[in-house]
Amino acid sequence: MKFIELAKKRVSIRSYKPEPVSDEQLNEVLEAGRLAPTACNLQPFQFVVVRQKENLAALAAGYPAPWFAEAPVVIAVCTMPSKAWKRSRHDDRCLVDVDAAIAADHMTLAAADLGLGTCWVGAFDPKIVRKALGVPRTVEPVVLLTLGHPNEKGRPKIRQPLEKLVRHEKWK
Helix, strand or coil, rough: CCCHHHHHHHCCCCCECCCCCCCCHHCCCCCCCHHCCCCCHHCEEEEEECCCCHHHHHHCCCCCCCCHHHHHHHHEEECCCCCCCCCCCCCCCHHHHHHHHHHHHHHHHHHHCCCCCEEEEECCCHHHHHHHHHCCCCCCCEEEEEEEEEEECCCCCCCHHHHHHHHCCCCC
């Protein structure tokens, strides 16, 4: 499949079949995240894979949408800001969230290629999620990525036309 077709195919899924995700599928999704580019190749993140019902329930307390608890797998993308690249010569901006976002996006696309569904969740309670995952203070949970066999087609993509998003040469 051409990349642009895969990008069009990927949608957020908010309903999952109870069917488990195979270890092979999960590993392929995780490998896609591992291969994502990061600033200076520092890879300042870890993926916490949650599959056991009691751990999924504890995690769902931090994002209590009913569909979230249906997902057979949740991958928590956690960052380690102290290990990330910072644009120190100019404004000290830390790019750790960008690195995590690229990894999460690679995983969503790999999942779509395998016929699996994902939903990127960022509106969770970090205190509850941190406790549920046993995340140390130096690590930040940034994205909860649900993963499973879709039980819906997902909502159609609504995007701005390209001509509203692209500027040429300067911001005019």
